[in-house]
Amino acid sequence: PTRGIYYGVFHAVSAFNNAGFDVIGNFKNLTPFVEDPLINCVIMGLIIFGGLGFSVIQDIITKKNFKHLCLHSKIVIVTTLLLLTCGFVAFYAIESSNPYTLGGLSTKGKILAAAFQSVTPRTAGFNTINLADLKMPSKYLTILLMYIGASPGSTGGGIKTSTFAVIIMMIYTILASKEDVEISGRRIxxxxxxxxxxxxxxxLLLIFTSSFILTMTENTDFMSILFETTSAFGTVGLSLGLTPxxxxxGKVVIILTMFAGRVGPLTLAMALGGRTNKAMIRFPEERVLVG
Structure with missing residues (x-):
């Protein structure tokens, strides 16, 4: 019982803090529990709540009504739900016929495994299936989810859900020929x-640079390298087997990438660039051709 309590507390803390560390050993992680609904649901719930951000959690507890939440909380919640739903549908559709991942599981196991795989790239680092056996589209999707990561003020990494949402809305605004980026009746x-x-x-530049260096130092395929560097940037901890x-x-590159990803790209850039100086003179405006 004492060992079971220790395992439970350790993995609960690891999940909420998006650490991904486990004490099961033998590189199994949570694969022995791929069809266990209790462990899967509890771990997924902790990962999601840990990745929402403390300000969002406080906003939810205080206001208790989605309509009354601040814009940031709404963006985080909606973006998180969309990413989890799209990830689940995509993983289930792609991997259901793969005998090395979801193909050999029961219907319940497939649903749990697909759901878990859509949650864990949010910088959690746990896995219930062997990631090296994923099909190529699933690996690309995992890389995208790791790049986006969790939310600001959370225990996770990545560029953050709200950042991704603002970029998507910016693109939509340009395509729709609108003047302002608007979300939920508010102007950004x-x-x-x-x-x-x-x-x-x-x-993207950080991931590209780290991947470029690893292509020269590591004797492996590019997908494993890109997966490794994106996982390091998002402080996820998932790997296709390259880490050992x-x-x-390569280890130094990954360490520096993890540090930069944890500190944050913008914070790191501002720290290296020094203070922002307000210009005393503004030059005449002139457009340039882009695209």
């Missing part, structure tokens, strides 16, 4: 939009 300030775009671009075989240079 331009500095918010610029920061979201900068975070997304810096994150990294060279010394």
């Amino acid at each position: 300030p331009y500095d918010n939009i610029f920061k979201a775009a900068v975070i997304g671009v810096i994150a 075989n990294l060279t010394d240079i």
Whole structure:
């Protein structure tokens, strides 16, 4: 009983804090419990709540009504639900016929495994199936989910759900030829939009640079490298098996990528760039051709 309580507390804390550490051993993680509804649902619930952000959790507890929540909370909740739903449907559709992942499970097991796989890339790091056996589209989808990550002020990494939502709405605004980025009857300030775009671009550049270096130091396929670097940036902890075989240079690159991902792309850029200086002179405006 004492060991069971210790295991329960350890994995509960690890799940809520999106750490992904387990004490099961033998590199099994949570694979022995792939069809256990209690463990899957509890772990998924802790991961999701830990990734919402403490301000959102407080907002939910205080106001108790979705209509009364602040815009940030609404964006985080809606984006999180959309990502979880789309991820679940996609993983279930892609992996149901894969005998090495979902194909050999019961219907209940397939549903639990697909749901868990849509939750865990949110920087959690747990897995109930062998990720190396995933089909290529599922690996790409996992990379995207790891890139987006959790939400601001949470225990997770990534560019954050609200950042992703603002970027998507910015793209929609441009395509729709609108003047302002509007969400739920509110106009998003331009500095918010610029920061979201900068975070997304810096994150991509960081992942690209780390992947480029690893292609020179590691003797493996590009998918494993891209998966590894994105997982490091999002502080996820998932891997296709490359981690134990990294060279010394590769380990340093991954460590630096994890540090940059945890600190945050924008925070790191501002720290390196120094203070923002307001211009005393504004030059005449002139458009340039883009696209």
